[in-house]
Amino acid sequence: MTPLPHLLALAEYPGFAESIAYQATGLVVVFLALGSIWAAMELIGRCFSRRPAPAAALALAPQAVPNGTIDPATVALIAAAVHATVGGPHRIHAITAAAHPVDWAREGRRSHFASHQIR
Amino acid sequence: MLASLFDFFTTTGFALVTWKMVVMWGVVGVLLWLAIARGFEPLLLVPIAFGALVANLPTRGVITARMDENGVYQTASFVLEGERLPDHAGTPASPAADRERVRVERVEGGLFDFISQGVKLELFPPLIFLGVGALTDFGPLIAMPRTLLLGAAAQLGLFITFMGAGLLGFTAKQSASIGIIGGADGPTAIFLSNKLAPELMGAIAVAAYSYMALVPLIQPPIMRLLTTEKERKIRMKSLRKVSKAEKLIFALVVMVICILLVPDASALIAMLMLGNFLRECGVTERLVKSAQNEIINVLTLFLGVSVGITMAAESFLAPATLKIIALGVVAFAFSTAGGVLVAKLMNVLSPHNPINPLIGSAGVSAVPMAARVSHNEGQKADPHNYLLMHAMGPNVAGVIGTAVAAGYFLSTLGR
DSSP, X not given: OOOOHHHHTOOSSOOHHHHHHHHHHHHHHHHHHHHHHHHHHHHHHHHHHHSOOOOGGGSOXXXXXXXXXXXXXXXXXXXXXXXXXXXXXXXXXXXXXXXXXXXHHHHHHHHHXXXXXXX | OHHHHHHHHHHSSGGGOOHHHHHHHHHHHHHHHHHHTSOSSHHHHHHHHHHHHXXXXXXXXXXXXXXXXXXXXEESOOEEEEEEEOXXXXXXXXXXXXXXXXXXXXXXXXXXXXXXXXXXXXXXXXXXHHHHHHHOOOHHHHHSGGGHHHHHHTTHHHHHHHHHHHHTXXXXXXXXXXXXXXXXXXXXXXXXXXHHOGGGHHXXXXXXXXXXXXXXXXXXXXXHHHSOHHXXXXXXXXXOOOOHHHHHHHHHHHHHHHHHHOGGGHHHHXXXXXXXXXXXXXXXXXXXXXXXXXXXXXXXXXXXXXXXXXXXXXXXXXXXXXXXXXXXXXXXXXXXXXXXXXXXXXXXXXXXXXXXXXXXXXXXXXXXXXXXXXXXXXXXXXXXXXXXXXXXXXXXXXXXXXXXXHHHHHHHHOO
């Protein structure tokens, strides 16, 4: 890959004007690259957002919900969450309270915050 | 007997200790204190500090090092011993007149000579990017792709620092290597400086990782200076859900566009997106776990030690190191400002769907610390405003932006 001719001429100790031009070109290249990705993903995103969202209602209603212990809205919410998480065909057999107290929000935050410390 | 003891003393390392080495022991102590007591990027600073200590002890059989006439400090250069072989009769002449056939019988080199080849041959940074890709969720960026511009804007510091370094007497190649500190991306900084200014790699790596740890101190004053209270309270729309197919397409799109535009960034971008593709495709769980854990951990260890090894007193205790540390702050400050200012500009151009300008500063790719800083600053203005996921978009865009900027520097200066 051959660099652009005018960039080849960048001196070891470039002058002020030359340095400004070099910086401007670099910024344009970065914006061009990320702007192109933006444009591409915007187009692709529109295609995906036009597709009808899979109805959460496709998730089968739970069969073994104890009567009177959980309201239908909560059941629908849990069914939608299960569908969004699991995806594909599935069947909810039972909804019961956790044996031990759990804190999913805290666990999610912990997992997220810890995920990139490696760098 | 006394004479024998004296003779023996001359064979020990004590006789070879210089005052510069002792000063470097102090530097090592500071780095270890920052890493252990203050928690500044310990995963990198601890191996770097240990490598620096090894480099400043009179070791034998660990690493070969010499100072070239041009002032470049060379480490991990091998000595080959072998027998020169005669050309086979009747074989065509070699294209290169001075080409010789040698049977290598012994390679002289210590442990760190071999480990450091991972940096010299530019293997470690791209492989670490494999792990970074496997750890990164680009979902927030895909859900709001316009924040890619914030990741691009936050590269402003790189280019401003390029000019600043030139004014302080650095060459163009050295200036580019110093400027990349503003990208807040350690592997990329090491990748670039190894190619353009290996003599400065130790100082650049230390500055980059130290300032990455100092993001919560450096960024907030600049963010508050450039934004109004009203802007800091802007609440952004919830991010849409991103499908698995979109994430897979994103990895391919980023790789193709970036490599077409800046082929010199291929190694970094390709490995980053390979790691991310493995993560998102959902059928390579074992590979993802390896990339997220074993591979990145082993390489981080070797990378840190290899960088530390370059920090011998002869090369590190120079005015250039102080200049690099000063320029690093400039790079971070301008990168932060660039992201915030472009976010404000986007609000002017698109007022119906405003962006909280605080997430612009997350465009420096210190993941996820810069995003956390944006979130925390937002909550200071409005305790019920949750910016973390919005800030992750420009944050991961910054990783791509820094790799592209490094590719630009390499394609224009690296030959």
